[in-house]
Amino acid sequence: MAQVSIRNVVKRYGSVQVVHGLDLEVQHNEFVVLVGPSGCGKSTMLRMIAGLEDITSGEIRIGDRVVNNVEPKHRNIAMVFQNYALYPHMTVARNIAFGLRAAKLPKAEQEQRVREAARILGLEELLERRPAELSGGQRQRVAMGRAIVRDPQVFLFDEPLSNLDAKLRSSMRVEIKKLHQKVQTTVIYVTHDQVEAMTLADRIVIMRDGVIQQIGTPLEVFRQPANLFVAGFIGSPEMNLIEATIRHKDGQPRLEMPGGIDVPVPPRNGSGALADGRRVTAGLRPEHVVAGEALAALPEDWRARATVGVVEPLGSESLLMLDIGDREITGKAVDSNLPAPGDRAAIGFNLAHLHLFDPESEQAIY
Amino acid sequence: MFAWRDRLTVGQKLAIWAWGFLAVPVVFYCVIRFYPTFESFAISLTDWDVLSDPNFIWFENYVRLWNDPVFWQVLGNTFMYLLLGTPISLLIAFVVAYYLDQVRFMHGFMRALYFLPFLTTAVAMAWVWRWFYQPVPIGTFNNILATLGFAQQPFLRSTTQALPAILAPAIWAGLGFQIVIFLAGLRAIPSSYYEAARIDGAGKWQILTEITIPLLRPTVVFLVVISSIGFLRIFDQVFNMTPQGDGGPLNSTKPIVLYIYETGFDAFNMGYATAQTVILFLILLIITLIQLRLLRGR
Ligand SMILES: Nc1ncnc2c1ncn2[C@@H]1O[C@H](COP(=O)(O)OP(=O)(O)OP(=O)(O)O)[C@@H](O)[C@H]1O
Ligand SMILES: [Mg+2]
Numbered sequence: 089m090a091q092v093s094i095r096n097v098v099k100r101y102g103s104v105q106v107v108h109g110l111d112l113e114v115q116h117n118e119f120v121v122l123v124g125p126s127g128c129g130k131s132t133m134l135r136m137i138a139g140l141e142d143i144t145s146g147e148i149r150i151g152d153r154v155v156n157n158v159e160p161k162h163r164n165i166a167m168v169f170q171n172y173a174l175y176p177h178m179t180v181a182r183n184i185a186f187g188l189r190a191a192k193l194p195k196a197e198q199e200q201r202v203r204e205a206a207r208i209l210g211l212e213e214l215l216e217r218r219p220a221e222l223s224g225g226q227r228q229r230v231a232m233g234r235a236i237v238r239d240p241q242v243f244l245f246d247e248p249l250s251n252l253d254a255k256l257r258s259s260m261r262v263e264i265k266k267l268h269q270k271v272q273t274t275v276i277y278v279t280h281d282q283v284e285a286m287t288l289a290d291r292i293v294i295m296r297d298g299v300i301q302q303i304g305t306p307l308e309v310f311r312q313p314a315n316l317f318v319a320g321f322i323g324s325p326e327m328n329l330i331e332a333t334i335r336h337k338d339g340q341p342r343l344e345m346p347g348g349i350d351v352p353v354p355p356r357n358g359s360g361a362l363a364d365g366r367r368v369t370a371g372l373r374p375e376h377v378v379a380g381e382a383l384a385a386l387p388e389d390w391r392a393r394a395t396v397g398v399v400e401p402l403g404s405e406s407l408l409m410l411d412i413g414d415r416e417i418t419g420k421a422v423d424s425n426l427p428a429p430g431d432r433a434a435i436g437f438n439l440a441h442l443h444l445f446d447p448e449s450e451q452a453i454y
Numbered sequence: 455m456f457a458w459r460d461r462l463t464v465g466q467k468l469a470i471w472a473w474g475f476l477a478v479p480v481v482f483y484c485v486i487r488f489y490p491t492f493e494s495f496a497i498s499l500t501d502w503d504v505l506s507d508p509n510f511i512w513f514e515n516y517v518r519l520w521n522d523p524v525f526w527q528v529l530g531n532t533f534m535y536l537l538l539g540t541p542i543s544l545l546i547a548f549v550v551a552y553y554l555d556q557v558r559f560m561h562g563f564m565r566a567l568y569f570l571p572f573l574t575t576a577v578a579m580a581w582v583w584r585w586f587y588q589p590v591p592i593g594t595f596n597n598i599l600a601t602l603g604f605a606q607q608p609f610l611r612s613t614t615q616a617l618p619a620i621l622a623p624a625i626w627a628g629l630g631f632q633i634v635i636f637l638a639g640l641r642a643i644p645s646s647y648y649e650a651a652r653i654d655g656a657g658k659w660q661i662l663t664e665i666t667i668p669l670l671r672p673t674v675v676f677l678v679v680i681s682s683i684g685f686l687r688i689f690d691q692v693f694n695m696t697p698q699g700d701g702g703p704l705n706s707t708k709p710i711v712l713y714i715y716e717t718g719f720d721a722f723n724m725g726y727a728t729a730q731t732v733i734l735f736l737i738l739l740i741i742t743l744i745q746l747r748l749l750r751g752r
């Protein structure tokens with residue numbers, strides 16, 4: 089059993105504080121992904137869990153043991169590095185067995201464990217090669233092999249796929265997921281790629297400047313972003329974030345957007361607290377700003393008109409850059425019959441998926 | 455107008471530029487290095503003594519070398535310098551660099567301190583060390599021995615102690631260079647290798663033997679070759695630390711370069727001296743090739 093508890097952990101380099109009182113509970117066998125923009129402290133957090141960096145204050149537990157001052161080798165963890173850290177002068181087999189030699193396991197058991205790991209990862213044919221003679225994806229698998237032979241309680245991954253091309257990355261993503269199902273351990277995985285985070289994670293931890301913004305399942309953070317940052321970070325293409333004003337009309341709150349667009353705010357938890365005249369930031373994902381056939385499914389008063397800027401066909405659907413007032417927003421259409429650039433087209437807002445944020449506090453209010 | 459340019463491929467143009475820049479050193483080497491080398495082979499087959507015209511005497515100089523007990527002795531001395539000096543100096547340099555690499559406090563100052571002897575002229579240093587080896591009350595080493603209650607040592611006056619006594623400053627002189635090169639080699643090893651090893655639970659010894667030393671192999675190759683050549687050509691220390699600069703006592707410290715110097719510039723026996731030079735050249739060549747082969751191969 090290995091749950092990882094991180095309680096009020098702070099990291100300071102000299103006078104610069106880079107992690108500000110982080111709290112996180114990772115359950116046994118859970119796959120948790122830390123995601124956030126470059127420099128937000130993901131690697132630092134992971135390295136503190138690994139014991140490669142001291143923590144300035146707070147507490148880290150692995151299992152039921154406080155490990156603040158425990159050497160990395162006694163934490164029963166394994167880590168896969170971004171550059172894999174494979175030893176170039178050793179064969180794949182020797183690389184994988186490195187930790188077993190360190191543990192002074194009997195030769196026979198070392199070999200047996202290496203063979204087992206190689207079988208799981210499909211490396212049997214490559215055991216006698218050196219890292220230089222492997223492809224990027226194979227190296228990645230060797231790095232994972234070195235981690236799994238030691239049968240650790242917790243796996244730590246620091247951007248393990250960022251050196252691979254897009255296609256390989258998506259296939260390795262599947263392999264990592266399969267591996268997790270096979271070996272059943274706790275995983276903490278760092279990435280700055282939100283797609284990786286969404287596809288791999290049981291729970292996602294979104295970080296920014298050393299502070300956790302939101303923790304939740306992939307669907308939770310996608311559907312109910314806690315603040316503007318999460319709303320903008322998760323999802324691709326990005327959510328449209330539009331400055332708007334609340335106007336009450338016949339006792340019902342409505343949303344006044346640039347370009348003279350005026351739509352109702354559907355009644356929901358939180359809609360009562362929207363005072364008349366309040367400035368808000370409205371969030372709508374591109375798939376909820378539609379044109380063409382999809383309009384028919386929306387109520388009349390969820391529609392408006394906008395000038396089409398650029399059309400980007402993606403195959404099954406197309407992205408539309410739409411000008412409303414002085415703002416440009418992104419919409420989607422599935423038709424083959426698309427509006428042309430410059431057209432004044434009918435568009436619709438699927439307000440069932442509307443998000444509202446307070447522009448000052450940046451927190452979700454609706 | 456520039457059509458002639460386009461007739462050459464990019465590769466050909468690059469080659470022309472490269473050879474353009476290389477031409478100067480190539481010509482220089484031919485005139486200053488290769489020509490005299492071949493000339494030496496020719497002179498070694500004569501009895502030239504500077505004053506009279508040389509006569510061609512075939513391999514007589516080499517036969518004389520073969521039968522010259524002093525030549526065999528200086529050859530043996532030279533190899534003693536090499537076989538003691540290279541491993542000892544590399545070992546010391548590695549140990550110092552290994553620990554210096556882990557020191558953050560005054561790192562630059564310490565490194566400069568070790569590098570200083572390399573900047574000092576060998577002659578000045580040799581004379582200082584010559585002093586160190588004097589009997590009480592002048593010699594530092596004997597003073598220390600006497601204070602601690604040990605017997606005085608003859609050092610440079612002994613046929614057995616003189617060679618190691620001369621080797622010490624020679625090792626000392628090269629140490630700074632070797633340490634700096636080792637430090638650069640150590641720095642070039644990515645820190646993630648060490649971090650991965652720490653997580654895998656490797657001890658200091660496993661890290662040293664399985665990661666640090668194998669990854670320093672190119673550095674070691676370079677330093678073994680450079681320092682071997684240095685010890686095979688040892689001269690300054692011997693010339694300045696032995697009385698009359700004769701590689702004494704009883705030729706016990708005389709290296710081949712000093713013998714060549716004496717034969718050529720004291721006895722003016724140029725043909726014979728050149729024959730010795732040719733032998734030294736061949737030894738250097740063979741040893742360098744063997745070392746490169748042995749240490750490069752996997
Ligand atoms: N050794 C150090 N000394 C000082 N500051 C550091 C050190 N290591 C990291 N930092 C700072 O800590 C912050 C977090 O760094 P960290 O490497 O954890 O970012 P990250 O989230 O992993 O980013 P990336 O996605 O680019 O890898 C950065 O602002 C960085 O400049
Ligand atoms: Mg990082």
